[in-house]
Structure formats: structure tokens, C-alpha cells
Amino acid sequence: MINCTNKKLIVGLEIGTTKVASLVGEVFPNGEINVLGLGNCPSKGINKGDINDLESIIKCIKKSIKQAEDMSNHKIYAINLAFSNQYINYKNEIGMVSINKEEITKKDIKKVIKTAKSVRINDKFHILHIVPQEYIIDEKKGIENPLGLSGIRMQAKVHLITSNYNIEKNIIKAVKRCKLRVDKIVFSGLASGKAVLTEEEKKLGVCMIDIGGGTIDVLIYIEGSLQHSQVIPYAGDIITNDISYAFSTPTSDAEYLKVKYGCASSFLQDNLNHIKITKSTNNESKILNQEKLTEVIELRCLELLEIVNNQILNLQKKLKKKGRKYRLNSGIVLTGGVSKTKFFTDCAERIFQMQVRIGCARNITGLINHVKTPEYSTVIGLLHFKNKNTSKKNEIFCKKKNWLYSINRWFNIYKILKLK
Structure with missing residues (x-):
């Protein structure tokens, strides 16, 4: 035993x-x-x-x-x-309470969070997450944990993530x-x-882009607080569909081509050859042009990343207008299955014009x-x-x-x- x-x-x-x-x-x-x-x-x-x-x-x-x-x-x-x-949405809200005792208690923090989340949302939606951004005591801003501090009035800025019930x-x-x-x-x-972001990256400003099969999840942190969260209903499956259409091949074969031979940059792709595959439907062999495959993947990747870039620019414009910090000094962190595509980081750097890295889970042992x-x-x-x-x-x-x-x-x- x-x-x-x-x-x-x-x-x-x-x-x-x-x-x-x-x-x-x-x-x-x-x-x-x-x-x-x-x-x-x-x-x-x-x-x-x-x-x-x-x-x-x-x-x-x-x-x-x-x-x-x-x-x-x-x-x-x-x-x-x-x-x-695609129905995941966010709101940045503010709550405010008076402090009745000499110092702030856990009860006060719960109360100010409750006021911040007391906003009207669509009947079909509910609040999935309440992520505190910062606390403000009287005129002092940027407080991460107000417990035990003294003041007259406390505000809480929170990031609310809602979902379709x-x-x-x-x-x-x-x-x-x-x-x-x-x-x-x-x-x-x-x-x-x-799993993939560090606290230092969040404080310096970072955008995480998780590109999966059906959706792209986007998080933007500025000065350590979550300012933007979004789900884009286009991702790896749309690339697969493009390949399927371009080469008149089943989606299962298109997915295989994307994973096995996919490349996101025609500038860096070398040794372009013809690809021989066997159709899963009738076992017939077919010769495909690898240069055309790269072109199909690259165009769609650039389009998807441009959608995210527009979100980043819009948020930065709003923050700059308010006189707040808005730069992503830690750049872009890509994760999700599509980020493994060959030369995907180079493709992303062309769009974002800042440093890009692939994010994998940190601090893990076992089946690493x-x-x-x-x-x-x-x-x-x-x-x-x-x-x-x-x-x-x-x-x-x-x-x-x-x-x-x-x-x-x-x-x-x-x-x-x-x-x-």
C-alpha cells in the first residue's frame, strides 16, 4: 500500500x-x-x-x-x-462612505465596495467580479489597503466585470x-x-491578450489597477475558417495546417515549400502553397491584433484626457494557443510598436x-x-x-x- x-x-x-x-x-x-x-x-x-x-x-x-x-x-x-x-462587459465605478470611527475597519471597506457596485445593469446580467482599483481617504489617493487608516471620508474605485446570467x-x-x-x-x-502577469508588469502598465479558439480576452493594467477588460468574439477559429475557405479543405484539415505549418509573418518566413496533405474526408492527397498559407494567416492575425490596438489607444486617450498615467511600459503579453504560431510576436510588434512577450504560467512544478x-x-x-x-x-x-x-x-x- x-x-x-x-x-x-x-x-x-x-x-x-x-x-x-x-x-x-x-x-x-x-x-x-x-x-x-x-x-x-x-x-x-x-x-x-x-x-x-x-x-x-x-x-x-x-x-x-x-x-x-x-x-x-x-x-x-x-x-x-x-x-x-462576447457578453462579458466591464464598468469602472466609484463608491463613497463616511468614516464614523477613529480608524477604517473591514466593515467600512465592505460598505464602500457595496456602494460602488450598486449600479444599474441590464436585467439579463449580473456582477461576476468586483476588482478594487484604489481607495481614496479624504484627499489622499492611490491607497491599496485602507484597513486601520484614519480619515473622514473614504472612496473606492472598482472595476466591475459583468456576465450574461x-x-x-x-x-x-x-x-x-x-x-x-x-x-x-x-x-x-x-x-x-x-498565471502569466507579474505585479511589476501591472504597476508599470501592461496589456495581456489571451487568444484562444473562439474568443480573445483582453486585460489592461495601469499603475497596478485593472482599467479595461474585454472579450472579442473572434480568435483562432476565424483563422481556421479562412484557411478552409482559401484551400477548399475541411476545417479539421485547416486546423492541422494552422498548427503544423502556420506562420504569422511573410517577412520572416523562409524556405517556402509546397505542403502535401491527405484529406481527412476521402484520403486523397493535395498539394498546397505554403506562401499562400502564410499570407492568409498573417492578414487575419494583423486584423485581430489591430482590433485590440484600437481598444488600447481609446483607453489611453481617455486616461490622458483625465491627466492620468496611460503608458504600457511593460508592453504586451500574449498567451493562449494562437500565440504559439510561428513569428506571432513579430507580427504583434508591427501592430503595437512596443515590446511583446509570450506569457506562460509561472511558479509551477509537477507536470511542468x-x-x-x-x-x-x-x-x-x-x-x-x-x-x-x-x-x-x-x-x-x-x-x-x-x-x-x-x-x-x-x-x-x-x-x-x-x-x-
Whole structure:
């Protein structure tokens, strides 16, 4: 028998347009994440965060969770869920309260946050996140934590992220049908930011762009506070569709071409050759022009990045008009599966005219070779969102282990990783 102790682990589940990823990990006090298990299943029945076939996506979730359970040797009962779709919106609001005692208490902070979030929103929407930007006590600005300080009046500037309740409810329904409890729902962009951004980058000013299969999540931090969050309903799938149309090939073959031979810069692409592929539909061979493939991908990447650049410029214009800092001195951080495209950073530098880097999850151990890539930023970031109300029922208990189960575990790990 192998010794087994109960551990409080956290599980992240990302239900994306192209994949359903689940990850089991243990978060240490220093913020380091020990990754114990990973599940990955191609998505069916969901597009840009909106379910169009409930039964299909349930099957995908179950398969992904089962892989993570087999690899980690733990039974999963509860998850943190990533959530993103084109109806995610934001508001920057201000709340204000009077301070009745000698110093500010936790009750005062809760009260000022409550006033800040008391804004009218569409009946179909609700507040998903309240992210404090800064506190102001009398005339003193830029306070990160007002607890214990003295003053007469306190203001709180907050960033509110709202979501469509019905779309969110359908995602939760799919998860519950898999006999899983949702402990937290997290905007995918926030999760990715937790995984790839540093506090120094946020203070200096940074824009994170997470380009997935169906959506692009954008976060902009200025002076350490979140000023802008946005979901663009175009991403990697539109590039795949362009390739499919240009070469009259099925989307499955187009996706293969994008991943295998994709390049985002015709200026840097060399050794251009013809590509021979076998159609998945009828096994016929077809010769494709790699130069044309690069041209299709490059044009669409430039267009997508230009949309983000316009958002950055609009925000900077507003902040500059108010006399506030607006520069992104840390530049652009790209993450998500599309960011792995060859020469994508060079393509981005042409649009943004500032430094660009690829962001992968930081401070992780365990299955590091298999998850330290941009497409897993969101699901790893989910593990940073601890449930404050965690109880024994929220724990993920070890399965009974014996020598036969251990052999089976390593066989499952080998099988899962071989398929990637």
C-alpha cells in the first residue's frame, strides 16, 4: 500500500471552443502550484462560450475530468470554472462612505465596495467580479489597503466585470450534469492574468491578450489597477475558417495546417515549400502553397491584433484626457494557443510598436513540461482562486491506492500524453 493523506487540492476546468481542459493542483503558501493531473478533450457542442449541444459538451467534460483523475490519482468532486463569451462587459465605478470611527475597519471597506457596485445593469446580467482599483481617504489617493487608516471620508474605485446570467447558467448546468460542484466562476481573462502577469508588469502598465479558439480576452493594467477588460468574439477559429475557405479543405484539415505549418509573418518566413496533405474526408492527397498559407494567416492575425490596438489607444486617450498615467511600459503579453504560431510576436510588434512577450504560467512544478505552454494559462490561473468557504466537503480525497492502481495510473499518463 502507498501512504495517502487527504489534501486540499484545487481543480480548474476550462470549457473552450476548441478544447475542454481540466487540471488538478496543490497551491502552496508561497503561491507555487504543484500540478498533479491534466485532462484535455477536443470540444464539441460549444462555440465562443455559448452551448449549442448540451449532451455533447457533457461528454467532453466527463472525458477531460476522467483523464485528470487518472493522472492525478484523485477523485474530483468540485471545480473552479473559467467563463468567457462576447457578453462579458466591464464598468469602472466609484463608491463613497463616511468614516464614523477613529480608524477604517473591514466593515467600512465592505460598505464602500457595496456602494460602488450598486449600479444599474441590464436585467439579463449580473456582477461576476468586483476588482478594487484604489481607495481614496479624504484627499489622499492611490491607497491599496485602507484597513486601520484614519480619515473622514473614504472612496473606492472598482472595476466591475459583468456576465450574461443565462449563458453562465447553461455552462453550470453542463458541469452539474457531470456530478461536479462549481465552487467559483472566474472570467477566463482574469485567470490567465493570474498565471502569466507579474505585479511589476501591472504597476508599470501592461496589456495581456489571451487568444484562444473562439474568443480573445483582453486585460489592461495601469499603475497596478485593472482599467479595461474585454472579450472579442473572434480568435483562432476565424483563422481556421479562412484557411478552409482559401484551400477548399475541411476545417479539421485547416486546423492541422494552422498548427503544423502556420506562420504569422511573410517577412520572416523562409524556405517556402509546397505542403502535401491527405484529406481527412476521402484520403486523397493535395498539394498546397505554403506562401499562400502564410499570407492568409498573417492578414487575419494583423486584423485581430489591430482590433485590440484600437481598444488600447481609446483607453489611453481617455486616461490622458483625465491627466492620468496611460503608458504600457511593460508592453504586451500574449498567451493562449494562437500565440504559439510561428513569428506571432513579430507580427504583434508591427501592430503595437512596443515590446511583446509570450506569457506562460509561472511558479509551477509537477507536470511542468506538459502545462507550461500558453494554451494552459487559463486553467492554471484558475488554481489561484481559492474558495474562502472551503470545508471538508470541498476537499478532493485520494482514491485508494495499491500497486495495481499505481501501474494503471502510469499507463494512463503515458496514454494521455501520447495523444497530445
